[in-house]
Amino acid sequence: MNPLALSLILTTLLAGTLITMMSSHWLTAWMGLEMNMLTMIPILMKTTNPRSTEAATKYFMTQAMASMMLMMALTINLMYSGQWSITKMTNPVASNMALMALMTKLGSAPFHFWVPEVTQGVELTPGMILLTWQKLAPLSLLYQMATYTNTNLIYLSGLLSILIGGWGGLNQTQLRKILAYSSISHMGWMLIILPFNPTLTLLNLTIYIMLTLSIFMILTNTFTTSMSSLTLMWNKTPAMTIMLMTTLLSLGGLPPLSGFMPKWLMIHELTKNNSIIMPLTMAIMALLNMYFYMRLIYYSSLTILPSTNNMKMTWRFTNTKHTMTLPTLITLSNMLLPLTPMISMLE
Amino acid sequence: TLTLTSLIILTLPIITTLLQNNKTNCFLYITKTAVTYAFAISLIPTLLFIQSNQEAYISNWHWMTIHTLKLSMSFKLDFFSLTFMPIALFITWSIMEFSLWYMHSDPHINRFFKYLLLFLITMLILVSANNLLQLFMGWEGVGIMSFLLISWWHGRTDANTAALQAMLYNRIGDMGFIMMMAWFTIHLNSWEFQQIFLTNPKNTTLPLLGLLLASAGKSAQFGLHPWLPSAMEGPTPVSALLHSSTMVMAGVFTLIRFYPLMENNLTIQTSTLCLGAITTLFTAICALTQNDIKKIIALSTSSQLGLMMVTIGINQPHLAFIHMCTHAFFKAMLFLSSGSIIHNLNNEQDIRKMGGLYKTMPITSTAIIIGSLALTGMPFLTGFYSKDPIIETANMSYINTWALLITLIAVSMTASYSTRIIFFALLGQPRYPSLAQINENNPYLVNPIKRLILGSIFMGFLISMNTIPHTTPQMTMPPHLKFMALAVTLLGFTVATELNNMTHNLMFKQPSRMHTFSTMLGYYPTTIHRILPYLSLTMSQNLATTIMDSIWLEKMIPKNLTTMQKTAASLVSNQKGLMKLYFLSFLLSITLGLLIAL
Numbered sequence: 001m002n003p004l005a006l007s008l009i010l011t012t013l014l015a016g017t018l019i020t021m022m023s024s025h026w027l028t029a030w031m032g033l034e035m036n037m038l039t040m041i042p043i044l045m046k047t048t049n050p051r052s053t054e055a056a057t058k059y060f061m062t063q064a065m066a067s068m069m070l071m072m073a074l075t076i077n078l079m080y081s082g083q084w085s086i087t088k089m090t091n092p093v094a095s096n097m098a099l100m101a102l103m104t105k106l107g108s109a110p111f112h113f114w115v116p117e118v119t120q121g122v123e124l125t126p127g128m129i130l131l132t133w134q135k136l137a138p139l140s141l142l143y144q145m146a147t148y149t150n151t152n153l154i155y156l157s158g159l160l161s162i163l164i165g166g167w168g169g170l171n172q173t174q175l176r177k178i179l180a181y182s183s184i185s186h187m188g189w190m191l192i193i194l195p196f197n198p199t200l201t202l203l204n205l206t207i208y209i210m211l212t213l214s215i216f217m218i219l220t221n222t223f224t225t226s227m228s229s230l231t232l233m234w235n236k237t238p239a240m241t242i243m244l245m246t247t248l249l250s251l252g253g254l255p256p257l258s259g260f261m262p263k264w265l266m267i268h269e270l271t272k273n274n275s276i277i278m279p280l281t282m283a284i285m286a287l288l289n290m291y292f293y294m295r296l297i298y299y300s301s302l303t304i305l306p307s308t309n310n311m312k313m314t315w316r317f318t319n320t321k322h323t324m325t326l327p328t329l330i331t332l333s334n335m336l337l338p339l340t341p342m343i344s345m346l347e
Numbered sequence: 348t349l350t351l352t353s354l355i356i357l358t359l360p361i362i363t364t365l366l367q368n369n370k371t372n373c374f375l376y377i378t379k380t381a382v383t384y385a386f387a388i389s390l391i392p393t394l395l396f397i398q399s400n401q402e403a404y405i406s407n408w409h410w411m412t413i414h415t416l417k418l419s420m421s422f423k424l425d426f427f428s429l430t431f432m433p434i435a436l437f438i439t440w441s442i443m444e445f446s447l448w449y450m451h452s453d454p455h456i457n458r459f460f461k462y463l464l465l466f467l468i469t470m471l472i473l474v475s476a477n478n479l480l481q482l483f484m485g486w487e488g489v490g491i492m493s494f495l496l497i498s499w500w501h502g503r504t505d506a507n508t509a510a511l512q513a514m515l516y517n518r519i520g521d522m523g524f525i526m527m528m529a530w531f532t533i534h535l536n537s538w539e540f541q542q543i544f545l546t547n548p549k550n551t552t553l554p555l556l557g558l559l560l561a562s563a564g565k566s567a568q569f570g571l572h573p574w575l576p577s578a579m580e581g582p583t584p585v586s587a588l589l590h591s592s593t594m595v596m597a598g599v600f601t602l603i604r605f606y607p608l609m610e611n612n613l614t615i616q617t618s619t620l621c622l623g624a625i626t627t628l629f630t631a632i633c634a635l636t637q638n639d640i641k642k643i644i645a646l647s648t649s650s651q652l653g654l655m656m657v658t659i660g661i662n663q664p665h666l667a668f669i670h671m672c673t674h675a676f677f678k679a680m681l682f683l684s685s686g687s688i689i690h691n692l693n694n695e696q697d698i699r700k701m702g703g704l705y706k707t708m709p710i711t712s713t714a715i716i717i718g719s720l721a722l723t724g725m726p727f728l729t730g731f732y733s734k735d736p737i738i739e740t741a742n743m744s745y746i747n748t749w750a751l752l753i754t755l756i757a758v759s760m761t762a763s764y765s766t767r768i769i770f771f772a773l774l775g776q777p778r779y780p781s782l783a784q785i786n787e788n789n790p791y792l793v794n795p796i797k798r799l800i801l802g803s804i805f806m807g808f809l810i811s812m813n814t815i816p817h818t819t820p821q822m823t824m825p826p827h828l829k830f831m832a833l834a835v836t837l838l839g840f841t842v843a844t845e846l847n848n849m850t851h852n853l854m855f856k857q858p859s860r861m862h863t864f865s866t867m868l869g870y871y872p873t874t875i876h877r878i879l880p881y882l883s884l885t886m887s888q889n890l891a892t893t894i895m896d897s898i899w900l901e902k903m904i905p906k907n908l909t910t911m912q913k914t915a916a917s918l919v920s921n922q923k924g925l926m927k928l929y930f931l932s933f934l935l936s937i938t939l940g941l942l943i944a945l
Contacts, residue, residue, distance in 0.1 A: 054924075061926055065933065096944035100937050110936040113922055113929040150944035163919075170916035181920075288912070 012039040020137040026074045026084045037063040044122045055121025062114040066104035073098035086144045095148040105138040108187040109160035119180035127176050128216035131183045132209045143198050151195045161188025166288030173227045185289050193266045199346050204262035211251045214329040218244050221321045230300040235314055245301040246334050252290035258336030359385045360464050378460045379443045386436035396429045397813050423477035431474050434672050435593055438679045439467050441795035445683050446584035448791035466492035470593045479528050479538035489594045490517045497581040509577035516574040520564015526557035544607045551608050555615040566598030566652045569626040573872040575649050579641040583686030591648050591678035596671050599655045606664035616660050623656025624750035631760035636865040639696050640685045657754050658737050661744050665817050670733035673807045677721040680799035684714040691785045703777035707785045712773045714796045719765035721803045723836045729807030738832035743824055755835050762839025770847040
């Protein structure tokens with residue numbers, strides 16, 4: 001893409017999210033969300049095949065609908081309370097409608113249908129941006145307005161997200177769809193803890209972004225998009241294969257790795273607040289996620305599928321992809337658990 | 348003196364078994380004379396008791412103490428045991444002498460006598476026990492000896508299955524016995540009869556139910572009765588000893604022992620009454636059409652046992668005891684004479700193939716006739732002194748009329764089947780092959796039968812005159828009730844004679860339904876013996892393989908989980924790409940969400 005256009009688009013993307021995060025007036029927040037959505041479209045359509053176009057169209061329609069609903073919620077709020085502050089949406093209709101609009105933007109159930117399709121239809125890098133950067137703006141809005149919403153809706157949506165994220169990913173062989181469902185599931189975890197301790201939402205978001213970025217970058221570097229190409233990764237970049245394994249385990253929430261930290265703290269927080277069944281169900285459903293990560297690990301690192309002897313000795317071409325931030329990210333996403341006491345920094 | 352004499356009685360047979368010389372011929376005679384002397388000696392305490400009416404309890408050897416339960420070897424010599432022991436010894440003496448003739452050609456006759464002696468010893472232990480542990484030892488002992496003796500000819504499968512049947516049915520009864528023992532240990536902390544009767548607990552239904560179950564198993568009451576007709580697979584002396592006079596009496600004896608507790612518990616009395624009534628009628632019906640002479644007599648034993656249960660049920664244990672003693676005499680004699688017939692006709696047991704023995708075997712036929720008359724309660728023979736008071740008391744007491752009617756019907760049937768035996772075995776023309784050598788020359792055959800004839804005639808009078816009645820007998824009753832027993836008996840006699848005479852003239856068509864019911868023993872063995880094992884075995888197999896292995900270990904969690912997850916996964920990820928549908932779902936969700944939120 002033309003580098004000027006690319007830089008304009010990327011700055012607009014950055015600006016949109018920043019405007020949303022920094023605003024205290026609903027209209028500017030909405031404006032930032034709209035900017036985000038509009039600049040995302042060309043990013044999604046970077047490759048010009050019809051599949052990307054279709055993905056971009058779906059993305060546009062869903063997000064537009066969500067923005068419309070958000071606008072309606074704002075109008076109702078204005079009608080009933082006469083003010084535009086984000087943290088004081090006291091009318092239940094308005095706040096719940098806004099909640100649902102934001103959930104659609106995030107891609108949590110029952111509004112999740114667009115996530116796998118859009119993620120699958122685009123290349124890995126736009127998909128990465130879609131699943132990581134686009135979560136920041138809506139979550140920052142949610143962080144501020146969640147106190148006046150109906151918590152039942154949040155729990156319902158969260159649990160449903162975790163379930164759907166778990167079950168949906170079981171049936172997939174395409175890596176982008178797997179990561180989409182994993183994003184849905186993590187959104188579920190983030191939503192549930194929102195009424196209890198929003199700090200943990202942010203912590204989960206941070207760690208999730210780190211992990212997803214690592215995975216996407218590993219996948220981009222090795223050009224793998226489906227499970228069958230995963231099986232050939234051991235030959236080309238053995239180090240990255242092992243890193244993929246540990247990062248996936250961390251994404252699943254396995255203890256000595258940093259992905260365990262948000263899950264652990266969340267369950268702790270939930271049990272402190274006397275709800276036992278919900279964290280139990282959540283933890284059990286996280287196992288579904290773990291299963292398909294294990295499947296990926298199994299096929300990439302733990303086993304070598306039968307192949308001819310030619311394939312064991314490939315040409316090593318120079319790597320044209322930038323792997324600049326990858327080592328940092330991988331280290332962060334695997335080894336962060338001992339730094340758990342530092343989350344007080346986020347409060 | 349009483350103590351010493353009674354202990355000597357018991358030790359005499361024991362000493363005999365200690366001399367285990369199976370080689371010599373003398374063992375048999377030693378055993379027989381030992382039992383004779385034991386009988387003679389046992390008369391001494393009995394006479395002393397009759398004279399002084401003193402009961403004695405001997406408690407000598409301290410066995411063990413378990414926590415607070417002191418177990419010792421103690422013997423109770425009261426009216427029941429002191430009367431029963433001489434009778435048991437007398438009958439055993441006669442039977443041992445008889446089996447010298449009957450089992451003459453058997454190579455293991457020494458072992459046979461040893462078994463008979465062991466049985467006698469355990470029976471005496473049972474009768475004279477003062478605590479439940481000793482009684483249980485005797486109980487189990489007679490059970491085991493009955494098993495060994497029924498399967499005496501163990502090459503025959505029918506004998507083995509009959510012995511197993513006896514053992515199993517007894518075992519079911521033993522469960523009730525153990526329940527009773529446990530209850531007494533828990534609630535009264537003792538197994539001694541004195542303590543049980545003194546404390547007289549209030550809620551005795553449970554242990555007495557256990558006792559009833561035990562007696563039903565041992566004495567072949569309805570529900571646990573098939574083993575008694577099957578037990579006729581054993582040799583005739585075994586049938587005579589065990590299954591007519593002694594072992595089957597053990598159950599009734601124990602019930603009689605517990606009469607102080609049963610006096611107070613009307614539920615148990617009613618259940619005993621009904622159980623006895625059903626037994627007596629059912630087995631009498633079955634005995635009407637049997638063709639094996641020993642089975643008829645066995646079912647007759649069962650019927651008389653039912654009658655004894657009925658007597659206990661109307662709260663007359665002493666009458667039941669007297670009937671027990673008198674019944675021992677004539678039943679043993681009936682068995683012995685049937686044994687003589689069988690051996691003389693070369694092991695022919697089917698009454699359809701006997702006949703005309705009235706002239707050729709005078710002593711045996713006299714014995715059968717006297718025995719049958721005594722059984723049916725002919726006035727002034729033995730049975731009269733026990734059976735008639737039972738019927739009279741039953742008529743005059745406030746009991747279940749249904750049970751009473753059934754008992755009366757069974758009494759008339761007693762006469763019928765006795766007539767059947769007499770008619771087919773003794774009267775008419777001979778139906779056996781003509782090469783049978785019939786003689787009654789052997790004194791070992793004749794003397795026991797003669798002794799038992801004398802006993803059948805006179806013992807009833809002697810026993811009833813020498814006992815002090817514990818309850819006042821009914822003195823006045825309307826004449827039609829007084830004659831009821833006699834009348835139904837005569838009715839039974841005449842009807843049976845008429846019917847049996849008719850068989851000379853009629854052709855035998857297809858047997859009617861009632862006839863088959865009666866011949867097949869009421870279909871009880873055929874149904875229960877197959878159904879119960881089948882059900883329990885299939886249930887356990889299903890439990891083990893299907894439920895445990897297949898369902899619980901395989902299907903319950905692993906397979907169910909996999910199918911559930913697979914279905915869920917395919918459901919969730921199976922999205923059509925149609926945006927309209929997605930938006931529709933969004934609309935629905937939003938509507939629902941707003942409804943929830945409001």
